[in-house]
Amino acid sequence: MNASPAAAPPVATADWREAFDLLATMVAVVQPDGGCRFANAAFENVLGLSRRNVLKRDWFEWFAEPELLRDTVAAVARNEFSTSRLDAQLRRPHGASGEPLLVHVIVNQMEASDATLVELIEIEQQTRQDREERAHDQVQATKELIRNLAHEIKNPLGGIRGAAQLLQMEVESKALGEYAQVIIHEADRLQALVDRLLAPHRRPHVVSDVNIHEVCERVRALILAEFPKGLALVRDYDTSIPDFRGDREQLIQAVLNIAHNAAHALADRVAAGDARIVFRTRVARQVTLGKQRFRLALELHVEDNGPGVPENIRDRIFYPLVSGREGGSGLGLTLAQTFVTQHQGTIDCESEPGRTLFKITMPLP
Structure with missing residues (x-):
C-alpha cells in the first residue's frame, strides 16, 4: 500500500511564530484579500495594539495609500514575481504615536500557500x-x-x-x-x-520591586495637589505590566520632573480649564536599548496638550541648565534622563504645538 502524500506545512508553525517574534523588523503573513494570518511581536509593538486586534482588520487598512501594496501582494501571490519591494507609510493609532511610519516593504512568496510573507523595515530605524x-x-x-x-x-x-x-x-x-x-x-x-x-x-541606588502604576499614581497625586483645578490627569494604563527591579524614588522623581514641567507649560490651558496630561503605559517587545536586546520593555508616555517645547531648545532640553520656563533651573529633565539611564532605559521627546510627548522606555524582566 502506497503511503499518502505528506500534507502541506501550515502557514506559520509555532516554531515560526517564535522565530518571527525574535526579529526586530515587522513580519506578517498576508493574503491578497487583506486577511492577515500572522503578525509578529514587532508589528504588534509598532502599532501599539494586541495581536488579536491586528489580525481582525483588513491588513491593507494599516497603510496610508494601500492600493499599490495591495496590487503588489496580489501579483506576488499569483507568481508574477517571486519577490517585490516598495516604500509605504504605515498608519498607527494615536496611542502608538499617531504619526505615519515610513517603511520599506519586502513581499515574498510562500511555498504551498496563497499567502505572502511581508517584511516591513523602518527607514528611520538605523537613524533612531x-x-x-x-x-x-x-x-x-x-x-x-x-x-x-x-x-x-x-x-x-x-x-x-x-x-x-x-x-x-x-x-x-x-x-x-x-x-x-x-x-x-x-x-x-x-x-x-x-x-x-x-x-x-x-545617592545610593536603592533597588526594590517597582510597580510603574504606583509611581504614576504618586506623581499624579503630587501634581493634583499643586494644580487642583483646570488640569485633568488622565490614566491610560496597561495593568498587565509586571513589577520590575528598580529605584522607586528615583523613578518617581524622574516622572514628577516631566509632569511638573508639563503642568507649568499648561498654565494658559489650566486657566481656561482644558489642560490635560495623560499617563500611558504599554508593553513593547523586542526592544534594543543601549545596543542590548530585550524581549520585553516598559513604555511610559507622559503627554500634554500644551504649546510644545520652544523650537530653539528642542534639541537641547536634556542638557543641564537649559530651561524653556522663566525661573526654571534647567535641571529637571537632566536629572530625569540620569535616573532613567541608571535603569538601562531611554527617554525621548516629540513636541509640536498642542502636543508634547515624553516617552520613557525601560527593560522588563
Whole structure:
C-alpha cells in the first residue's frame, strides 16, 4: 500500500511564530484579500495594539495609500514575481504615536500557500539607533561635566561664604552688613544648586520591586495637589505590566520632573480649564536599548496638550541648565534622563504645538 502524500506545512508553525517574534523588523503573513494570518511581536509593538486586534482588520487598512501594496501582494501571490519591494507609510493609532511610519516593504512568496510573507523595515530605524547611542554618550559626558564642574564650584564657594560671614561680624556699617548678607544668601543658593547637581551621582541606588502604576499614581497625586483645578490627569494604563527591579524614588522623581514641567507649560490651558496630561503605559517587545536586546520593555508616555517645547531648545532640553520656563533651573529633565539611564532605559521627546510627548522606555524582566 502506497503511503499518502505528506500534507502541506501550515502557514506559520509555532516554531515560526517564535522565530518571527525574535526579529526586530515587522513580519506578517498576508493574503491578497487583506486577511492577515500572522503578525509578529514587532508589528504588534509598532502599532501599539494586541495581536488579536491586528489580525481582525483588513491588513491593507494599516497603510496610508494601500492600493499599490495591495496590487503588489496580489501579483506576488499569483507568481508574477517571486519577490517585490516598495516604500509605504504605515498608519498607527494615536496611542502608538499617531504619526505615519515610513517603511520599506519586502513581499515574498510562500511555498504551498496563497499567502505572502511581508517584511516591513523602518527607514528611520538605523537613524533612531544612532540617535540613542549619541544620547547615551551625551548623558555620560554630561554626568562627568556636571560632577567636575560642581566640585570646582563647591570648594571656593565655602571660602566665599566663610569670608562673607567674617566680614559681616567685623563691619559696623549696616549697609555693608546687608551686602555681606547678600553674599551669604547667594552663596547658599549656589550651594543648593551644586548639591542638586551632585545628588544623582552620590545617592545610593536603592533597588526594590517597582510597580510603574504606583509611581504614576504618586506623581499624579503630587501634581493634583499643586494644580487642583483646570488640569485633568488622565490614566491610560496597561495593568498587565509586571513589577520590575528598580529605584522607586528615583523613578518617581524622574516622572514628577516631566509632569511638573508639563503642568507649568499648561498654565494658559489650566486657566481656561482644558489642560490635560495623560499617563500611558504599554508593553513593547523586542526592544534594543543601549545596543542590548530585550524581549520585553516598559513604555511610559507622559503627554500634554500644551504649546510644545520652544523650537530653539528642542534639541537641547536634556542638557543641564537649559530651561524653556522663566525661573526654571534647567535641571529637571537632566536629572530625569540620569535616573532613567541608571535603569538601562531611554527617554525621548516629540513636541509640536498642542502636543508634547515624553516617552520613557525601560527593560522588563
